[in-house]
């Protein structure tokens with residue numbers, strides 16, 4: 001499902017339930033040794049997804065530990081992102097010669113709990129997110145906004161290394177002409193930073209879709225000469 005949101009060079013693997021064949025490395029198992037069963041299952045299944053994506057890139061399997069602020073630690077030369085929510089786990093990886101950063105997020109396509117939208121949305125976003133969409137293009141816009149902001153953070157943090165609050169990025173969305181439950185979004189970072197490659201980071205372009213009771217968002221930042229670059 002998520003692969004339709006991604007450029008060339010990215011490798012996506014996903015699961016819609018627990019993967020009993022996924023196995024953790026000792027260092028990974030130590031991170032969730034005392035966690036509830038549900039957390040251990042999502043952590044294990046998504047790492048199974050990550051290892052299948054590594055294989056798709058022609059790489060040997062490797063542990064995915066958590067670094068500062070829980071940022072996933074990928075093998076050298078690899079960028080990626082992981083997400084899990086009820087009924088869905090996904091990992092997207094790429095070589096850093098193709099993409100410099102990836103951020104993905106999945107959420108149930110259900111309204112946010114009362115009060116959450118007001119705490120994550122800027123005024124213009126609030127009006128958009130409160131406008132209901134029914135019929136063929138039905139999607140919970142408040143949840144879509146939330147998911148896209150999470151994808152922004154997961155792209156931003158590994159790239160820039162600083163925190164980003166919900167009111168630090170202004171998002172706007174479009175719907176594809178040929179597919180009313182799929183589209184694009186733009187994130188303008190109101191407090192720009194500098195990426196690990198020395199380039200300014202002022203915003204991101206992403207894609208979204210609503211399907212199978214889920215809202216899924218993805219951002220892939222192309223490397224200047226990589227396979228993920230739109231002009232290549």
Ligand SMILES: CC(C)(COP(=O)(O)OP(=O)(O)OC[C@H]1O[C@@H](n2cnc3c(N)ncnc32)[C@H](O)[C@@H]1OP(=O)(O)O)[C@@H](O)C(=O)NCCC(=O)NCCS
Pocket residue numbers: 042043046066068069070071072081082083084085104105106149150152153154155157158164165166167168169
């Ligand atoms: C970290 C955060 C984005 C995770 O999102 P979530 O919807 O709660 O959870 P998901 O299941 O989708 O994603 C979890 C995965 O995110 C990844 N992740 C966690 N911290 C991360 C970070 N600092 N940078 C990048 N990825 C991170 C991990 O791979 C994690 O999986 P794991 O725990 O199995 O290793 C969220 O909890 C958070 O802290 N948000 C606040 C910051 C924010 O969103 N700001 C908005 C800016 S516009």
